[in-house]
Amino acid sequence: MAQGRRKKPARLGRNVEGAPLPPDFEGGRPGLVVAHHGVAVLVRFEDGNEEQIWLQPKQRAVVGDRVRVEGDRLAVDPARGVLRRRDPRGRERTIATNLEGLGIVVAVEPREPPGYIDRGFVIARAAGIQPFLVLNKTDLDEGGALGTRLEEIYADSGPVLRVSAERAEGIEGIAALLAGGKLGAFVGPSGVGKSSLLNALVPDLDLRVGELNRGSGKGTHTTTTATLHALESGGFLVDTAGFKDFIAVDVEPLEAAAFFPGFESVMGEGCRFRDCLHRSEPGCCVLAALESGAIDERRHRAYRQLVEELENPDTLRR
Ligand SMILES: Nc1nc2c(ncn2[C@@H]2O[C@H](COP(=O)(O)OP(=O)(O)OP(=O)(O)O)[C@@H](O)[C@H]2O)c(=O)[nH]1
Ligand SMILES: [Mg+2]
Ligand SMILES: [Zn+2]
Incomplete structure (x- = not known):
């Protein structure tokens, strides 16, 4: 399949899991979420003290979130590296x-x-x-x-x-x-x-x-x-709790094309097409490296499998 339109998985919106709701108040004591217990989180403050804070209904916070606490209320700051x-x-x-x-x-x-x-x-x-x-x-x-x-x-x-x-x-x-x-x-x-x-x-x-x-x-x-x-x-x-399947959320096939481990060294010049998925496109530096033996065939097969999985996120069950 050429760079097909990827069907987006049904989603209720970015704030469903993790991506925190915008902070709903200014100020408060800054802290870091160090553990998550379902309806409450453990927050470590700058002085080293830790307190358990209840989450509001629909409020999400996970380990690593920077938060502010005012009374018994929690505001979650926007995060990166999610x-x-x-x-x-x-x-x-x-x-x-x-x-x-x-x-x-x-x-x-x-x-x-x-x-x-x-x-x-x-x-x-x-x-x-x-x-x-x-x-x-x-x-x-x-x-x-x-x-x-x-x-x-x-x-x-x-x-x-x-x-x-x-x-x-x-x-x-x-x-x-x-x-x-x-x-x-x-x-x-x-x-x-x-x-x-x-x-x-x-x-x-x-x-x-x-x-x-x-x-x-x-x-x-x-x-x-x-x-x-x-x-x-x-x-x-x-x-973290160990998991068998490491299935991507919201990762695009093109991101796999750019980030697949092992392709870095041959990507220097870049492929002819900016949206190259390294599968059959002309002027592809990955396919050239595959041809010359600089990239192992097994690595390319693993890559293609990942791209297919990302293109069909809804059908994925193993
Ligand atoms: N031989 C050996 N055994 C190890 C080593 N590190 C951990 N183990 C053993 O591996 C088993 C699992 O270790 P855990 O630390 O519980 O593994 P985990 O990755 O945290 O597992 P989950 O919490 O279930 O995701 C235990 O029996 C450990 O003793 C190591 O360096 N060498
Ligand atoms: Mg463990
Ligand atoms: Zn390419």
Whole structure:
């Protein structure tokens, strides 16, 4: 299909999930949402104190939101760096806001589903968030080989960190990426060790960590809600509930064309057409690189699959 008109998924409006309603009052004590408990949020104030604040009906706030509190009322400031996904029931979910970095965490075991990392890169970049890849559990046998493979594919697209939460190895690299007060979040399938990494990074933090299922080798969805934590190095990091599908919300095929990890180095000159989707267009620098072998055929296939998925968001069920 050529650059077809993409059918927009039915939406009730941008304010349904996450994208906050405009602040309804001026002033108030500034704070940061550090945890979300359904009908209330935990707000950390500049003096370090935390308070639970009830949300008004229809009011939305998520971890990372900058807010102001006046009495028992909350005003949510407009956010950028908004990370969203579509959940398995097709609903849009805002995971966190005001993110500058996204750590896509994978592990030797359990392995992430195909395309997970690519989607993470495209979703993050489309939201103006810098993605980085974290390979955890490098203490396990296959860690070295997998690390080499991931570096081959992703090293030109962003930092690839090899770490072990269990041995507290390599984790200072994560903190370094968020130095200077940046806000980052971990995403990744259940069981890859996101909470374990946070426990290793933040002294005295005692997030619940879950064993893998013995039969399936998968994670057991131990973390159920996102929480935000301060790092000693000055940055902040959000632990999220692991999810299997990382399905984009509002990401256009053209954004995948611009942001797909691995195409950066051949995009220098640009394609003949500005709206090139790198599939069959003449004068396409990605197709030229595919021809010359500079881009691997498997990477191009993964890309085409992602674009097809973005073109047909409503039919997507796996
Ligand atoms: N060998 C090894 N095991 C690890 C490492 N990090 C975490 N684990 C184990 O992996 C399992 C899952 O860890 P969690 O930290 O709960 O994983 P998670 O990504 O937070 O999972 P969810 O909260 O379900 O999304 C636990 O049994 C951990 O002990 C590591 O570096 N090496
Ligand atoms: Mg967890
Ligand atoms: Zn092209």
